[in-house]
Amino acid sequence: MRRTGGFLLAVVLAATLAGVAGPAQAGGHSRFSALVFSKTAAFRHDSIPAGVAALKQLGARHHFRVDATEDAAAFTDRNLARYDVVVWLSTTGDVLNDAQQGAFERYIRAGGGYAGIHAASDTEYDWAWYGGLVGAYFRDHPGSVNAQFQVATLKVLGHDTAATRPLPRRWDREEEWYNFRTNPRHTVRVLAEVDERTYDPRGYSVPGGSPGMGRHHPISWCQPYDGGRAFYTAMGHKAEYYSDPLLLAHLLGGLRMAAGVERFPCGRPD
Numbered sequence: 001m002r003r004t005g006g007f008l009l010a011v012v013l014a015a016t017l018a019g020v021a022g023p024a025q026a027g028g029h030s031r032f033s034a035l036v037f038s039k040t041a042a043f044r045h046d047s048i049p050a051g052v053a054a055l056k057q058l059g060a061r062h063h064f065r066v067d068a069t070e071d072a073a074a075f076t077d078r079n080l081a082r083y084d085v086v087v088w089l090s091t092t093g094d095v096l097n098d099a100q101q102g103a104f105e106r107y108i109r110a111g112g113g114y115a116g117i118h119a120a121s122d123t124e125y126d127w128a129w130y131g132g133l134v135g136a137y138f139r140d141h142p143g144s145v146n147a148q149f150q151v152a153t154l155k156v157l158g159h160d161t162a163a164t165r166p167l168p169r170r171w172d173r174e175e176e177w178y179n180f181r182t183n184p185r186h187t188v189r190v191l192a193e194v195d196e197r198t199y200d201p202r203g204y205s206v207p208g209g210s211p212g213m214g215r216h217h218p219i220s221w222c223q224p225y226d227g228g229r230a231f232y233t234a235m236g237h238k239a240e241y242y243s244d245p246l247l248l249a250h251l252l253g254g255l256r257m258a259a260g261v262e263r264f265p266c267g268r269p270d
Helices: 002-021 048-062 098-109 118-122 128-134 239-243 245-259
Strands: 033-037 065-069 085-089 113-117 138-140 150-156 170-175 189-194 218-225 228-233
Touching: 033 048, 048 065, 048 085, 048 239, 048 245, 085 118, 085 245, 098 128, 098 228, 113 118, 113 128, 113 245, 118 138, 118 228, 128 228, 170 245, 218 245, 228 245, 239 245
Parallel strands: 033 065, 033 085, 085 113, 113 228
Antiparallel strands: 150 170, 150 189, 189 218, 218 228
């Protein structure tokens, strides 16, 4: 019996390691599975369908399963256990009840992954645990008609992660550049920050324009959190952005890191 148990344990360990480090499994099985959640209870981004479609295309191309829902009833212990990462795609407002929040907390504490995209930081302001998971809450963005969407320069801080490896060291792109209520750079690993010298960062929340975030303005980051893995990027406002190969490569790498199938070198503050 001991030899049989040891053999079975070795088989299980070998299969697990193969699933993490090897190519897509035989028989059409996905290397990992992702649940894309895009429920909104406040502002709704019209780019959500494009984002869902892009993530499904990434899954088909890179051999992972993607399910999408806007039904908060999907947040149960049993259902969440089917997924390696849960993607919050431009969610806004209060989207989960207390029981659903509890299920998601247990999922992360059991080693699950979280990936937040764009307005995921504009979500669940009264749920402090989620605020810690996402890293920082949205405050505002440049507000005038001419300033809401601006081309700016991102500084990519290291290329040792799957989310940053495909990106140039300095990346010029258009975006709705978020300002956050707090700067998370002392508690997360910042992957990319936007250079405020290359655009007008003043936000709409204060008459005359609120200040930006200063010299170190994080846009993408990752962190271990409460037993799980978290990745967040503020990019992804417009539908057309989801056809940008560099943004898609950034999202793919972040999802893979959060799902645990790529290295997750996010254990220290930046």
